[in-house]
Amino acid sequence: MHQEDTALGLDRRQFLQRTGLAAGVGAALPLLGMAGAGAMAAASSSADDPDQLFKDGQFKRAEQGYRRRLKESADNAHAAAQIGYIALLSNRFADAEKFLKRAVALKPDDEFSLYQLADCYVRQDRLPEAVPWLRKRGELTGSPTDLAHAKLYETIRGTPWQVHGPQRTRIPFLGLEPLPHMMISINGTQPRIFQLDTGATTAGLSMQLAKEAGLEVISESRGSADGQQFTMYYGIAKSVRIGDLEVRNAPVHWNEADRPDLPDGTEAHGTIGTVHFYHFLTTMDYGHQQFVLRRKTEANLRRFRAEVARLKGDVLPLWLAKDHFPCTLGSLNDFGLSSKERARPHAR
Structure with a gap:
């Protein structure tokens, strides 16, 4: 949760x-x-x-x-x-x-x-x-x-979520378990391992990284995850850098919760989720084990759609419920299909 x-x-x-x-x-x-x-x-x-x-x-x-x-x-x-x-x-x-x-x-x-x-x-x-x-x-x-x-x-002062850098960037995943993870830098710090999580919102950091990045506590609340109770701290990062793209003036949060180690024993220092994702045209490419960010412009959207068409990919609607529930339509066996769709051999 x-x-x-x-x-x-x-x-x-x-x-x-x-x-x-x-x-x-x-x-x-x-x-x-x-x-x-x-x-x-x-x-x-x-x-x-x-x-x-x-x-x-x-x-x-x-x-x-x-x-x-x-x-x-x-x-x-x-x-x-x-x-x-x-x-x-x-x-x-x-x-x-x-x-x-x-x-x-x-x-x-x-x-x-x-x-x-x-x-x-x-x-x-x-x-x-x-x-x-x-x-x-x-x-x-x-x-x-x-x-x-x-x-x-x-x-917050000034424009939040200011995007700087090229039109797109590709960042390799370091691994896929337990979640895809890659290197991200906060406020110019040495890049650390962050996990991508559609159950997360803004960038969430460890207490150690928040201190190293010089983040100031603006507000706080209580939170819980995996049976842990902890204090959530909220602040504003001057810079969140992923690959060649940088987001400035970005709301972030951090807490003292224990995070599970990665399979090789490495510790992840944060998570990043859907609030960051929707500021870009974002692709989580599991097949090529990479994360792709494109600036959210009509021109880039046209290129993206053309690329999907060339690959003969399926285009599905995607709705964002609350702030971190990406939802689409689907079926399990015959559940979720009309009788007409069940009769089609490729309806699934």
């Missing part, structure tokens, strides 16, 4: 049950221009209920149903919240902001929508605008994590 899940009162299974999403991590994370992804849903449902359609992953049809409900009843907070949430999953931030604001205006104690609204601003690097919503949710729920992030985001 990731340390922030406990602060939200949700473990991974509970979160996925609540959202109706089945977690499936894709090899590539091109989280740019995903507005039409809901139309690609593989599962079909005969139900007209938008809540059921949402659970089935048919986001486009679900949104249409919620919009009809909201047109019929302008004070339907649930419909507004779901429209906003579907928009956020697909990075349609203008719609997400509009409908999530409407949802919390109609239902001010809607904890889930308050978090989604804050996350809508965080994903756009508009951190100060996330502060009042995080603080409101933190005060409502007593969540120290929300309050710690609110203090962190109101402290």
Whole structure:
């Protein structure tokens, strides 16, 4: 369990049950221009209920149903919240902001929508605008994590997540077990081993590396992982360098939790996860044992799609739920397929 899940009162299974999403991590994370992804849903449902359609992953049809409900009843907070949430999953931030604001205006104690609204601003690097919503949710729920992030985001000065360097960089994996790992430098320190983890968010460091990097504690909360309880410290790194690319003014966190050794006995000094990933067009290439970062531009996205087409790869929708649940559509044996799809020999 990731340390922030406990602060939200949700473990991974509970979160996925609540959202109706089945977690499936894709090899590539091109989280740019995903507005039409809901139309690609593989599962079909005969139900007209938008809540059921949402659970089935048919986001486009679900949104249409919620919009009809909201047109019929302008004070339907649930419909507004779901429209906003579907928009956020697909990075349609203008719609997400509009409908999530409407949802919390109609239902001010809607904890889930308050978090989604804050996350809508965080994903756009508009951190100060996330502060009042995080603080409101933190005060409502007593969540120290929300309050710690609110203090962190109101402290940051200048543009966060500033990317410097070439259009792309490739970094070899040192190994794949227990998680893919590679060398990363924080604030100009000697590069250390970091694990890639889609269960993580921003770069998370050991206490030793945080001290060496000269990080200042801005806020703190409590966290837990693998049965350990510990204090989470939050601060801002001047530099996070991966390969030839550097991110400046980046929020990070660190703690005193014990980390499992790598198979050769080497100690990992940190993890890096989806918040860092979605600032790039990111590929976790297990086949070639490498990590590829491309600047998130339309030109690079076109090149990436062309490369996938040449390799005859499958293109699947990818939605980011909360801040570290990359989700797509899939099936297990015949579960998750319509009768028509089950009849096709290559449906799996």
